[in-house]
Amino acid sequence: MVILVEKIFLESKRSTELIKITEHVHRVVEKSRVKNGIINVFTLHVTTGLTINEDDPRLEEDIAQFLLKAVPEDDSYAHHHFFRKDGRMAVNAYSHIRASLLGPSLTIPLQDGQAVLGSRQQIYLVELDGPQARGFVVQVMGE
C-alpha cells in the first residue's frame, strides 16, 4: 500500500468563485505512481468547499449565485460577535454555512493510474470568503 499526501496552495481572487483543481489532482496521482486505489481531496479551510461539476463558466456562475441566494449575507447570525479567538468581529457565518452545504472533501476512484472521472466532471475548490490564499490536500492511497 502506498499513501502520498500533498498540500497544494493557490490564491482566490473573488469573494465567491469556483476554482478548477482537476489538473492539480492529476499531477499528484502521477507523482504517486499508484495504479489502483482511491483519491481523497480535502480542503484545509472552514469557508471553502469542494464539488465536482460540469466545466462551464456559466454554470460556475450559476452555482455561485445559488449559494449566495440560498444563504443570504444580511441575516441575523449568532456567529456575528466579537470573536476573541481571532481578535476581530466574526462577520462570515454565511460563508461557513455555504461551506457546510458543499462539504470539505471528495473521494475519487483511481484505476490504471488515472482518476476515474466522467468526461464532463471537473473538480472545483469553491471559495466562499475570498479573496484569500487557500490550501487543500490531495491524498492518494493504493497499490
Next chain:
Amino acid sequence: MRIDVHVHPILVKELTDSRPGLLQDAREHFDLRTTPQPLSTLTHEMDLCNVERSVLLALECPKLHAAKMPSNDEVANIVRQNGRRFIGFASVDPDSKQDALSEMRRAKDQIGLRGLKLNPAMQEFDPSSPSAIEVYKEAERLEMPILIHTGITFSHRFSIHHNDPLIYDDVARKHPKLKICLAHMGWPWLWNAVTVAIRNPNVYLDTAGTYAGTPVEHFRQVASTLSSRVIENVLGIRLMFGSDYPRIEMNKMFEAVNALPIRQDTLAAILGGNALTYLGES
C-alpha cells in the same frame, strides 16, 4: 479614484516569514490571530472593489517590548516596491521625544513615508502631553497628515482613557495646518468625533472597523445614529473610506459603505476624493 486610508500590513506573509517576531507581536499585542496572507491578497481585495491605492500604517510601540507592527522600514519597503498601489504612514512614540522627532524627519525625507499613525492606547502615551504636542508641531511643519486611533480598542489590556475624539479639538485648533484623521469615526463616540470635525476644517474621520456586527449592520447603526443628512451635509467633505484590513476584509467594508443611503457625489468623495485632499493631492 478610490482610496482606503486605513490598512494595517501586520499579517502580510512576506513580512511575518522574514521576521517571525512580527507574528508574535500581532498575536500578543495587536490582538489579531488570523492567518497571515500574502500581499497579493490585499491587492486582490483592492482590485475587487476598484480601490486604486491604500494607506499602509506602521505601528511602533517601544513600550510594548519594542513591538513593531510593522516597522516604519517594513512599510517603506512595501511602498518602494509597489508605489503605484500604496502610500506609507510612519509611526513614532511621542514619549521617545527627540528620537520621535528625528524619526519623523527620517521617515518623511529618507524613506518616503508621507504621514503619521498614532495609537495612544497601544503606544501608551497621553495625546495631550507636551511630548505629543511636539510631535503634532513637527507633523504640521513636515506637512505629514496624522491618522490617530479613536474610539474602542478591543483588547482590554489597553486603557481607552485617551481614545475620546474630543481630545483632538484642542490639537486641531492649535495646529490648524495639521491634517488630523480621527480613525473609526471614534466609535462608539460618533457624535464626539463629528463635533470635532464640524468645528475644525483640518479634521477628517475614517470609516475603518466594524463594531456593531457585520459591516452592513455597523453602518446601518452609524447611519441611523448620525442620519444620512449629517453624513451628506456635515461629513460629506471630511469622511474617508478606511477598512481596517485585516481586522476586516476591505471588500466587505466597501460593500457596506457603498450601500449607505447617501447621494452619489457624497459617496464618491468618501470613497476617494476626501482622501486626496487629506493627503495633499488636491
